[in-house]
Amino acid sequence: MSDAITPRRVSFDWTRTPLHWIPDEPTATHVINVLHLLLPAGERWFVKVFKEALPLVTDEQLLKDVKGFMGQESTHSVQHAYVLDHLAEQRLDTDAYTRRVEWMFDVLLGERPPWGLPVPDREWLRFRLSLIAAIEHFTAVLGDWILAADALDRVGADEVMLDLLRWHGAEEVEHRAVAFDMYQHTGGRGAARYLRRAEGMALAWPTLFYLWVTGARYTMRHDPQLDHGAYRFRAHRAAARRGLLPSWASLNRAMPRYLRRSYHPSQEGSLRKAVEYLAISPAARAATAKPTGSAASS
Numbered sequence: 505m506s507d508a509i510t511p512r513r514v515s516f517d518w519t520r521t522p523l524h525w526i527p528d529e530p531t532a533t534h535v536i537n538v539l540h541l542l543l544p545a546g547e548r549w550f551v552k553v554f555k556e557a558l559p560l561v562t563d564e565q566l567l568k569d570v571k572g573f574m575g576q577e578s579t580h581s582v583q584h585a586y587v588l589d590h591l592a593e594q595r596l597d598t599d600a601y602t603r604r605v606e607w608m609f610d611v612l613l614g615e616r617p618p619w620g621l622p623v624p625d626r627e628w629l630r631f632r633l634s635l636i637a638a639i640e641h642f643t644a645v646l647g648d649w650i651l652a653a654d655a656l657d658r659v660g661a662d663e664v665m666l667d668l669l670r671w672h673g674a675e676e677v678e679h680r681a682v683a684f685d686m687y688q689h690t691g692g693r694g695a696a697r698y699l700r701r702a703e704g705m706a707l708a709w710p711t712l713f714y715l716w717v718t719g720a721r722y723t724m725r726h727d728p729q730l731d732h733g734a735y736r737f738r739a740h741r742a743a744a745r746r747g748l749l750p751s752w753a754s755l756n757r758a759m760p761r762y763l764r765r766s767y768h769p770s771q772e773g774s775l776r777k778a779v780e781y782l783a784i785s786p787a788a789r790a791a792t793a794k795p796t797g798s799a800a801s802s
C-alpha cells in the first residue's frame with residue numbers, strides 16, 4: 505500500500521466534452537457512462553456505511569486508511585455527479601434511472617434492514633461492509649483496466665473524460681485494499697467471516713451486472729443523438745475486442761479470484777501504474793498545486 509491515502513481536490517471542465525465522447529462509439533461511450541449513473545449514489549453510500557463502522561476500528565493505521573478512503577470516495581461521488589449535470593445539459597436526462605439507484609442504496613441498503621427484517625445491527629453492518637469489499641474488488645479491476653486502455657486514446661476519446669476516469673481508476677487501485685481490510689477487521693472470525701465475504705460477492709457481481717446492462721439500455725434509449733439507441737451484447741463484444749471496453753468475460757473471471765480464501769486485493773492491478781498516472785494526470789497535478797483544504801468536504 506502507498507504511504508498515505510489522501511483525496512486530491514480535483515476539478516474538471518466539461519464545457520468541451522461531446523455527448524459521444526468516444527467518437528462514433530455510442531455503445532462504448534454509454535457503457536462507460538453508466539459509471540456516472542451508479543457511482544454518485546454508490547460511493548456516497550460507501551462513506552455512510554464506513555462512518556457507521558468507524559467506532560469498530562481499533563487499528564490506528566487502518567483508521568487512517570479508512571478516513572483517506574472516505575475522502576477519496578466522497579470526491580469521486582461529487583465529480584461523477586457533475587458529469588450527470590453535463591449529460592442533462594446535452595438533453596440526456598438520467599434522473600429516472602439514478603432515482604432507482606439511490607433508492608437501492610439509501611432505502612434497501614440503508615442503516616436498518618428493509619421491510620423490518622430481523623437482522624441484528626452488527627450483522628447488517630458486516631453484510632454491507634462485505635458488499636463494499638466485493639464492489640471495491642471490481643473498482644480496482646476496472647481502475648487497472650482504464651489505466652491500460654490505450655485504445656481509447658488512439659480513437660480520440662475526450663481527454664477530460666479520460667482524465668476523470670483514470671484519476672478515479674488510479675485512486676481505486678491506490679486504495680484497493682482498504683475496504684477488504686476494513687471487512688476483515690470488523691467481520692468477526694473464521695468460517696462465518698469468509699462465508700459472509702463470499703455472500704457479498706455472490707450478491708454484488710450479479711447486481712452490478714444487472715445495473716450496468718439496464719443503465720446502458722437506459723442511456724442509449726434516451727440518447728437524443730441516436731434514432732433507435734439500444735444496448736447490444738454483440739456491440740459490447742466488438743468494442744471490447746478493440747480495447748474500448750472491458751469484456752464481460754474478463755469481469756466474470758475476476759469473481760473467482762476474490763473467492764479464494766487467500767485473496768488479498770494487493771494482488772490486484774498495478775500500484776506502480778496508478779502512481780505513475782497520478783503524477784501526470786492534469787486534474788491531479790492541478791489539485792496538488794492548489795492550497796490544501798479540508799479533505800472530504802468536496
Ligand SMILES: [Fe+2]
Binds near residue numbers: 577643672676
Ligand atoms: Fe471511487
Ligand SMILES: [Fe+2]
Binds near residue numbers: 577643675679
Ligand atoms: Fe474505491
